[in-house]
Amino acid sequence: MFGFDLDGVLYPWHGHVYNWAVENLNLELTHDEFWKWPGGWFYQNRENLIVNNIVGNPLLYNKSAVLPEIHDAVWEIKELVGDVCYITGRPEIVRFDTKLWIERSHLPDPDNVFFTPSQFGAKLEIIQQQGCDFFVDDRLDYIRELLGHTQLFLVDKIWNENFEHETVTRIQDVTDIPAILEEA
Numbered sequence: 475m476f477g478f479d480l481d482g483v484l485y486p487w488h489g490h491v492y493n494w495a496v497e498n499l500n501l502e503l504t505h506d507e508f509w510k511w512p513g514g515w516f517y518q519n520r521e522n523l524i525v526n527n528i529v530g531n532p533l534l535y536n537k538s539a540v541l542p543e544i545h546d547a548v549w550e551i552k553e554l555v556g557d558v559c560y561i562t563g564r565p566e567i568v569r570f571d572t573k574l575w576i577e578r579s580h581l582p583d584p585d586n587v588f589f590t591p592s593q594f595g596a597k598l599e600i601i602q603q604q605g606c607d608f609f610v611d612d613r614l615d616y617i618r619e620l621l622g623h624t625q626l627f628l629v630d631k632i633w634n635e636n637f638e639h640e641t642v643t644r645i646q647d648v649t650d651i652p653a654i655l656e657e658a
């Protein structure tokens with residue numbers, strides 16, 4: 475089983491959030507100033523209602539279908555590994571929109587979508603239940619939690635820069651993964 479995180483891995487949620495914030499909150503910040511972790515606008519406001527409302531806004535989770543090259547990579551990975559699943563820390567309130575997005579994007583195994591018990595909940599239990607041999611994420615809290623439990627890929631982002639670990643494979647995006655699996 476190959477497990478995928480959604481936001482920042484398969485779905486460009488951070489780009490949609492940044493655009494929404496620039497338009498609606500009159501922010502004059504670059505994408506990196508907005509998303510830098512820690513220190514960026516989103517991190518600084520993470521306890522505030524505004525960020526809560528952004529995270530719970532279903533419209534921001536189905537703004538664009540999956541990019542064609544990401545779609546193709548997920549199917550290639552499925553061919554190489556077998557089953558795939560999707561494990562997200564999104565809030566429960568966007569479950570329906572998440573399902574719609576996966577179907578709209580024609581991604582494999584659309585029934586294998588799992589939500590952590592809370593937005594910052596554990597992914598480890600789900601990964602063990604599902605028997606994920608591989609997992610790809612973009613967030614360091616999840617990567618650190620999963621170290622030693624599965625083969626990890628980390629998508630290169632401004633919010634995880636400077637993290638290095640000998641067992642974690644850093645990638646530009648999931649299109650890098652099929653070649654890495656084939657070499658192994």
Ligand SMILES: [Mg+2]
Pocket residue numbers: 479480481482483611612613
């Ligand atoms: Mg993510």
